[in-house]
Amino acid sequence: DGGITQSPKYLFRKEGQNVTLSCEQNLNHDAMYWYRQDPGQGLRLIYYSQIVNDFQKGDIAEGYSVSREKKESFPLTVTSAQKNPTAFYLCASSIEGRTAGSSYNSPLHFGNGTRLTVT
Amino acid sequence: AQSVTQLGSHVSVSEGALVLLRCNYSSSVPPYLFWYVQYPNQGLQLLLKYTTGATLVKGINGFEAEFKKSETSFHLTKPSAHMSDAAEYFCAVSEWTGGGADGLTFGKGTHLIIQP
Numbered sequence: 232d233g234g235i236t237q238s239p240k241y242l243f244r245k246e247g248q249n250v251t252l253s254c255e256q257n258l259n260h261d262a263m264y265w266y267r268q269d270p271g272q273g274l275r276l277i278y279y280s281q282i283v284n285d286f287q288k289g290d291i292a293e294g295y296s297v298s299r300e301k302k303e304s305f306p307l308t309v310t311s312a313q314k315n316p317t318a319f320y321l322c323a324s325s326i327e328g329r330t331a332g333s334s335y336n337s338p339l340h341f342g343n344g345t346r347l348t349v350t
Numbered sequence: 351a352q353s354v355t356q357l358g359s360h361v362s363v364s365e366g367a368l369v370l371l372r373c374n375y376s377s378s379v380p381p382y383l384f385w386y387v388q389y390p391n392q393g394l395q396l397l398l399k400y401t402t403g404a405t406l407v408k409g410i411n412g413f414e415a416e417f418k419k420s421e422t423s424f425h426l427t428k429p430s431a432h433m434s435d436a437a438e439y440f441c442a443v444s445e446w447t448g449g450g451a452d453g454l455t456f457g458k459g460t461h462l463i464i465q466p
Contacts, residue, residue, distance in 0.1 A: 338396040338399060340396075344393055346391070
């Protein structure tokens, strides 16, 4: 079955360390996204990528970095510059990216998330 | 700019009772609207979406939502709650502005509690 795989499910790091969260999809989707979820705050967009070798900052990109070297992979690095990294991170994909003039009705498909705890 | 307001961070209903989760949006153009469900420690799943056409949209697991332009609402309902419906529900709006790359905005979520 096609889907999105996020690994690991739980991740623990010491403050000051960079950490990379994995996201792989076999849906052949063009677009991929990273969201951060905190209790009572909904989902906030970190980065998104509409095609390979291209990505854009979302609403809360500071302290994060991404790469999109392959269509199926979109890893997220949480750097030591991120002040409050402890959160639930969700990766998503959609058939098409949202470009100017397109209809944004392609639903998002989500992975099961990675819970990052930094102490 | 678009926004989504979900009234009630927690909603509690008895098993078998009507479920009503409220969502109001603001958008400068006709929106596309979505409801997603999230079970504990999982990602989000699409329940239903409204794009154009019929304003009453049916989704999975017996849920439906009605787009009311005059009220700028997209409330989610289910006639009879089941214990398995206990989850977090998110309303989202996507505004087709013809410009910009990502126009999807999520509400803060409503936690649905089902009482036996």
